Amino acid sequence: MTEHTVRSFSQDLEELQGDLARMGGLAEDMLSDAIQAIATRDLVLAETVVARDPQVDALQVEAEKKILRLLALRQPLARDLRQTISALKIAAELERIGDLAKSIAKRVKLVDSIEAPSALKGVARMGKLVTAQLKRVLDAYSALETDAANRVWSRDEEVDEHYQSLFREVVTYMIEDPRTISACAHLLFVAKNLERIGDHCTNIAEEVHFLVTGEQLPTDRPKVDALNSQ
């Protein structure tokens, strides 16, 4: 396309969704590498995750600039407007997911002393579940499929259940071997970060539902336990 071609709104929107797909792909890779780094105590891999986070941040800043320009120049309405605003909100969710993956990666060296393979395996299992949720919700977003988005939204309960049982397991492990308390405290935060990434996936699912239907999903998702919301 030459500079003189008049671009359509849908081309602008496609470009924006391309940016978001790139952000999503980056966040997904960071997350799955962070989980692998925790499970295999791979400090080098963990460092590459940390090093990739500024790319996600830069893409978010770029996407926001494009969105403001798009709102100012195109003044979109109805579904076009919803799609533009949803892109803004989803970019923010992806930036947070990148941050949380970075935070998990930074803790790899701090949980290194934990000798309980079952606790690390539990984190890896929960991590796989959350990575699958992220992949599914990004697919639902790029295909604008509400059914797939709604399934992600419902399946967050499973993530919460994993978090609950992991929390209990890690606390038990701390009690049994107080030398690991500090490392295990960091492992609790890793589990919490995964649970929060799950929440960000449900937020994206809610956005997909809203942008396609114009309707909000209920603000309160059914929760396993009153306490797993943070």
Add this chain to the structure above:
Amino acid sequence: MTEHTVRSFSQDLEELQGDLARMGGLAEDMLSDAIQAIATRDLVLAETVVARDPQVDALQVEAEKKILRLLALRQPLARDLRQTISALKIAAELERIGDLAKSIAKRVKLVDSIEAPSALKGVARMGKLVTAQLKRVLDAYSALETDAANRVWSRDEEVDEHYQSLFREVVTYMIEDPRTISACAHLLFVAKNLERIGDHCTNIAEEVHFLVTGEQLPTDRPKVDALNSQ
């Protein structure tokens, strides 16, 4: 005002900022009550915090609807557009702060068994600091004062320092008295939630800076320690 009066954009924006001020006031009260409930083991007060969260959620949904309507009908430009988009983002930050205050309140009964007054006092001190940050940034937003917003942004380092020292104190306490491990794990999450509320305050500060100047603050705030970002 009768229905037939033609409203100006600035009236719409004022109404929106009124909604956000209400959300901010609610979040501020929830936070300071949650901290007091933790410090004084006040379960009744904690329950009132939990009960107030749906109001904040409802105000956010309401604010978003108004913002979409405003974008569609008024098609604001330049600073008006930035102010509208900032309202959207700040409403999301306030909703998260309400959630985190609720999460702190829910943990009051779980940290009840902790007998270390110094740990609870440490949380209360950190809580006061964070409440002050929230108050300052809300004032900066309603007055659109970038200097005040920038000061909040810089002062988050102090919140991070408090978090670091509280983390160490609580872990030491767990090691000394393993019976308290489970309760202390919840106290660590309370401290982490306060640290995150501090981060949300800096996000609001960044928005105030952006909406007034049209420029972004650097994405990386100087951090006390590479690990306190989550």
